[in-house]
Amino acid sequence: MTSQKPRTTTDERPQHTSDGSFSDSASATDPGSAAATAATASETPNDDIHSGVGVLDKTVKILDALEFGPTTLGQLVTATGLARPTAHRLAIALERHRFVIRDQHGRFMLGSRFAELSAAAGEDRLLNAAGPVLQTLLDRTGESAQIYRRQGDQRICIAAVERASGLRDSIPVGALLSMEAGSAAQILLAWADSERLHMGLRQAKFTAAQLAAVRRRGWAESINEREKGVASISAPIRNASGQVIAAVSISGPTGRMGTMPGRRYAPLVMAAGKYLTDTLIKAGSSI
Structure with a gap:
């Protein structure tokens, strides 16, 4: 450390602007x-979107189906409308990339990669x-x-x-x-x-x-x-x-x-x- 006279500030109450300034009158966020x-921000409809890339759209259907918790292969097939071999192949591929894992009952879940x-x-x-x-x-x-x-x-x-x-x-x-x-x-x-x-x-x-x-x-x-x-x-x-x-x-x-x-x-x-x-x-x- 090197010594120098302390810096003097004349106003310690910053005004709120859009450039990262803030007001000091607010308390810690609850x-x-x-x-x-x-929760409010997340309540948006999940439309069936088609990107034009078939395998990507099918993969997203798999992930969407897993959003609500552990899911069996049969439930994946029902939720996505995909053929059973296709649903299984995509789920296994996602598992290899850690986007999907399986619980002790063999059900598919979202993985740690997310x-x-x-x-x-x-x-x-x-x-x-x-x-x-x-x-x-x-x-x-x-x-x-x-x-x-x-x-x-x-x-x-x-x-x-x-x-x-x-x-x-x-x-x-x-x-x-x-x-x-x-x-x-x-x-x-x-x-x-x-x-x-x-x-x-x-x-x-x-x-x-x-x-x-x-x-x-x-x-x-x-x-x-x-x-x-x-x-x-x-x-x-x-x-x-x-x-x-x-x-x-x-x-x-x-x-x-x-x-x-x-x-x-x-x-x-x-x-x-x-x-x-x-x-x-x-x-x-x-x-």
Whole structure:
């Protein structure tokens, strides 16, 4: 780190525009309303569309028939109107590409490949929206801003902007950080399932009580937790199902951010998280 006089910002209440700016008056997105929005968006008729490519149309019929759960070959034939050998051949081909799997009873189901593609598409949407939002945070707070996602037992920085000069916390895109310390780690763990939460707290520098407080207020802060002299504030980013899939953060020296940075910066960071959540909901992302 190199020292320089702290950057002074005169207005910390961003105005809403279409370029990634946001209002800091909004609270964290409610998971229930997110799921309801997603459900409404999905209620569209499934018309019988013909592309002119026969094998593709037949394959899509197979996938459409599997949308509602495990399906026997006989049920596939009935639902699609395809000849039994054709339905079987296409289902087996889809299985080889992991678009289809079979349960313990031999029934066909949608496979894991769809989740992988959905996650990739969703992350693209998040990254596309992230740049302007992080820049707004930098402009309004004068501090570096990042987005983190969980990757196994660590967290990875998937987007970042930082101060051009002066004392700053520099986290490059692609950096892997511990899940044991830091406000982003708190966010990514606070809404995890009970088993992952219990495991994550074993070596953590924060407690279960602190994570309960994070869930209540919708943001997390850390001071000298990940690194001495560094403070950070983070808020959740949710997908269309209401699940916390990432954390948006600002970080900087404690000398500039203070010993209680949440009081000053939490509304801005929460607003950024809500803006990105709303963007993913509108896109129907499930990452």
